[in-house]
Amino acid sequence: MLICSSLDEVKRRESALKFIASLVKEKGRTSLYDLSGLAGGFPIGKSELALLETYAGPAFFYESLQKEGIKHLGGEKVLAFNRTSAAILATILALVKPGDEVIHYLPELPSHPSIPRSVKLQDASYREFDSINDFELSEKTSLVVITGSTMDHKIIPLTDFEKIIKISHDQQVKVMVDDASGARLRTVVYNQPKALDMDADLVVTSTDKLMDGPRAGLMAGKAQLIDIIQDKAHQFGLEAQPPIIAGMVMALQAFNPERILDSLARRDKLYQVLKKVVKGTEKTPTGVMISPDTLLKEVTDSKDDMRISEREIGTLMSIILLKEHHILTIPAVGMPGVSSTIRLDLASHDAENLDDTQICQAITDSLKRLKKIIHNEELCLSVLYEP
Ligand SMILES: *Cc1c(COP(=O)(O)O)cnc(C)c1O
Numbered sequence: 001m002l003i004c005s006s007l008d009e010v011k012r013r014e015s016a017l018k019f020i021a022s023l024v025k026e027k028g029r030t031s032l033y034d035l036s037g038l039a040g041g042f043p044i045g046k047s048e049l050a051l052l053e054t055y056a057g058p059a060f061f062y063e064s065l066q067k068e069g070i071k072h073l074g075g076e077k078v079l080a081f082n083r084t085s086a087a088i089l090a091t092i093l094a095l096v097k098p099g100d101e102v103i104h105y106l107p108e109l110p111s112h113p114s115i116p117r118s119v120k121l122q123d124a125s126y127r128e129f130d131s132i133n134d135f136e137l138s139e140k141t142s143l144v145v146i147t148g149s150t151m152d153h154k155i156i157p158l159t160d161f162e163k164i165i166k167i168s169h170d171q172q173v174k175v176m177v178d179d180a181s182g183a184r185l186r187t188v189v190y191n192q193p194k195a196l197d198m199d200a201d202l203v204v205t206s207t208d209k210l211m212d213g214p215r216a217g218l219m220a221g222k223a224q225l226i227d228i229i230q231d232k233a234h235q236f237g238l239e240a241q242p243p244i245i246a247g248m249v250m251a252l253q254a255f256n257p258e259r260i261l262d263s264l265a266r267r268d269k270l271y272q273v274l275k276k277v278v279k280g281t282e283k284t285p286t287g288v289m290i291s292p293d294t295l296l297k298e299v300t301d302s303k304d305d306m307r308i309s310e311r312e313i314g315t316l317m318s319i320i321l322l323k324e325h326h327i328l329t330i331p332a333v334g335m336p337g338v339s340s341t342i343r344l345d346l347a348s349h350d351a352e353n354l355d356d357t358q359i360c361q362a363i364t365d366s367l368k369r370l371k372k373i374i375h376n377e378e379l380c381l382s383v384l385y386e387p
Pocket residue numbers: 083084085086112114147149150151178180181206215216217
């Protein structure tokens with residue numbers, strides 16, 4: 001066994017971060033290619049920095065945030081949170097009473113844990129559906145949550161979206177849309193309307209998903225509803241602070257849907273070439289992915305009696321990509337329990353600094369290396385845990 005517990009995953013993550021730190025220290029930030037799609041960023045300049053030190057700053061950024069936030073999400077008023085999870089928690093605390101029920105519809109399970117966890121904290125009951133035919137409210141339902149695009153970037157069909165909003169509103173139940181990545185994927189790639197334009201009551205998005213901003217949550221809706229949630233957010237310290245708001249504003253101003261659209265054409269090309277190297281390569285909305293199952297098929301043959309888990313093989317591949325090709329994917333650096341799929345996001349900022357041949361070569365070489373070390377436990381352990 002190579003990875004036995006979440007403690008091992010903490011060790012794995014620390015060793016990967018250590019490697020990144022020394023790489024960046026020695027060779028500069030441009031030597032790293034972050035294709036995770038979660039690079040985030042903090043695009044503020046000298047003039048914004050100066051504003052952070054004055055009392056005028058918060059007022060200034062607040063006004064810009066309203067303007068840029070409403071442009072991005074629609075609605076009357078926006079509110080900035082530390083995380084998307086924080087916005088979800090504040091909303092559930094504000095709109096759901098103990099004993100009520102929250103219903104969650106998403107295009108494909110599993111749900112983001114922040115939704116069921118927040119409901120539990122409020123002592124309400126929770127049901128989730130990923131099939132529209134099963135979706136139904138009960139008398140106790142006081143909030144419906146729709147996930148527009150899942151953590152794995154599976155998108156809700158427009159007809160399901162419309163149906164759920166209608167069913168909920170017919171029974172006077174409010175709808176919050178978790179559009180963490182969906183506020184861009186749904187609208188830019190799938191041409192769907194903004195959640196609020198489809199009559200949802202609230203929407204929240206993450207400013208570091210398909211956008212170069214800080215990891216933070218931006219919520220929008222009707223002013224009266226936002227005010228109630230804002231009150232709750234302040235009570236529990238969930239609201240974003242001025243420096244984060246400054247980063248959010250700059251990221252919203254700089255947001256360019258063209259980069260997402262450009263990644264589509266490139267994705268199709270890369271997919272064609274990579275499929276010749278790895279048969280099981282799959283497309284994602286803005287890139288390609290290789291599942292741990294595909295990795296297993298690539299590096300072992302049926303005669304092998306391989307005792308390696310999906311997590312172990314995905315993590316090993318991700319770390320080899322990082323250490324030998326300086327390509328960053330999520331399994332190497334994600335929190336314990338993170339997905340083990342190798343996802344290359346071409347809408348990432350750093351994708352511009354690598355061409356498709358380099359990516360293909362890195363995948364080919366890493367697979368070769370993986371095949372070589374896979375039967376040697378000691379070597380695998382040193383790849384996983386030594387910086
Ligand atoms: C990323 C994500 C979240 C949580 O975002 P955080 O900033 O990590 O709190 C919630 N829901 C979905 C669907 C997500 O993809």
